[in-house]
Amino acid sequence: MEEPAIAPAEPEAPPATPVAVILCESGPSRRIEGFEGERLLDALLRAKAAVTPLCNGRACCGGCRIRIEKLWRDRVTPSGRGERSVLRYIDDPHEDDRLSCQIALSAEVEGLVVRMPERPPAPAQKGADAEELNAGK
Numbered sequence: 573m574e575e576p577a578i579a580p581a582e583p584e585a586p587p588a589t590p591v592a593v594i595l596c597e598s599g600p601s602r603r604i605e606g607f608e609g610e611r612l613l614d615a616l617l618r619a620k621a622a623v624t625p626l627c628n629g630r631a632c633c634g635g636c637r638i639r640i641e642k643l644w645r646d647r648v649t650p651s652g653r654g655e656r657s658v659l660r661y662i663d664d665p666h667e668d669d670r671l672s673c674q675i676a677l678s679a680e681v682e683g684l685v686v687r688m689p690e691r692p693p694a695p696a697q698k699g700a701d702a703e704e705l706n707a708g709k
């Protein structure tokens with residue numbers, strides 16, 4: 573009797589190489605884990621950082637804005653024209669601002685320090701009349 577053929581095992585994908593990121597929020601900084609080749613945004617989302625990626629990483633909402641310290645500027649993925657355009661129009665811009673959806677993690681950025689910028693207050697808190705805003709005036 574002939575033995576049934578056994579399909580060769582699928583080659584396993586190599587495990588993703590972890591990349592440590594230091595996240596500085598309002599409290600003490602913490603180490604979060606990303607993986608080589610993934611977007612910084614994805615690591616921030618897993619760590620439940622305060623990002624709001626409304627455009628799902630298409631570099632058009634600015635909700636994933638973070639700050640990269642000068643030391644890291646030349647080591648992270650360079651910003652493209654679309655990213656620079658978005659960053660020009662956000663509230664309270666800073667020269668160290670980047671969009672985390674446009675930064676790929678790699679071994680070169682192991683230990684990357686990421687700061688979460690202070691979020692500007694919502695329009696109602698800026699002094700606008702909240703009742704007017706809620707009434708759609």
Ligand code: FES
Binds near residue numbers: 631632635637671
């Ligand atoms: S997720 Fe919208 S700009 Fe990055």
